[in-house]
Amino acid sequence: MKKLVLYVAIALSSGLFFTNIYNSIVNAANWESNIPYSIKATKDFFTVANPGSFFKLIDLPNLLLIALSLILFWKKSTSIRVFLGIALLCFISSLILTFTYFYPRNEIMFLSAQLPDTETLKRVAAEWGNMNWVRSLIWLVGLICTFLALDRATSSTRSSI
Structure with a gap:
């Protein structure tokens, strides 16, 4: 049961990570390509x-x-606890970054009734695209820590058999 929860967490974390990479490679590149037309x-x-919509769901x-x-x-192993704690901090950090950094830029680019000037859109789109790689790195660290926790959980089970 415990490992199943961890496996599902890894699946969701992997989905978030790769979707975020997709956003950097595809969406952000398109947004920055021909401003203001690309934003429109x-x-x-x-x-x-x-x-x-995807990120809110997952x-x-x-x-x-x-x-x-x-x-x-928690009681299984200190290393598992540390890895999962780091992963949790990474995912919370990415969520804080999303609300404080990305949502305001999304508001400027996509939700405002009237688009700002082209230079503002170029700056905001570039900031969004560059910082999304940082968010991806945070998710990657969290994902790696989750995998390391799973590795420790499975290796401690194998060694006790």
């Missing part, structure tokens, strides 16, 4: 759902599963 096209395209369950894994494995 994106606004028109994202009328029903946007990448944030981010909270991921955090809850990492926290639950930390609770379930």
Whole structure:
């Protein structure tokens, strides 16, 4: 049961990580390509759902599963506890970064009734694209720590058999 929770957390964390990489390689590159037309096209395209829709759906369950894994494995091993604690801090940090850094820029680019001037859009799109790589790195560290916790959990089970 404990490992199943950890496996699902890894699956969700992996999905978040690779979706974020996709956002950097595909979405951010398109947004920055031909401003202001690319921003207008994106606004028109994202009328029903946007990448944030995916993250809102997956981010909270991921955090809850990492926290639950930390609770379930708390007494198992100090190293598992440390790795899951670091992972939880990474995922919380990425969520804080999302709310404090990315949402304001999303508001400027995609949610405001009237688009700001082209130079502002170029600056905001570039900031978004560059900082998304930092967010990806934070997620990668969290994902690696989650994998290391799983490795420790499975190796401690194998050694006790």
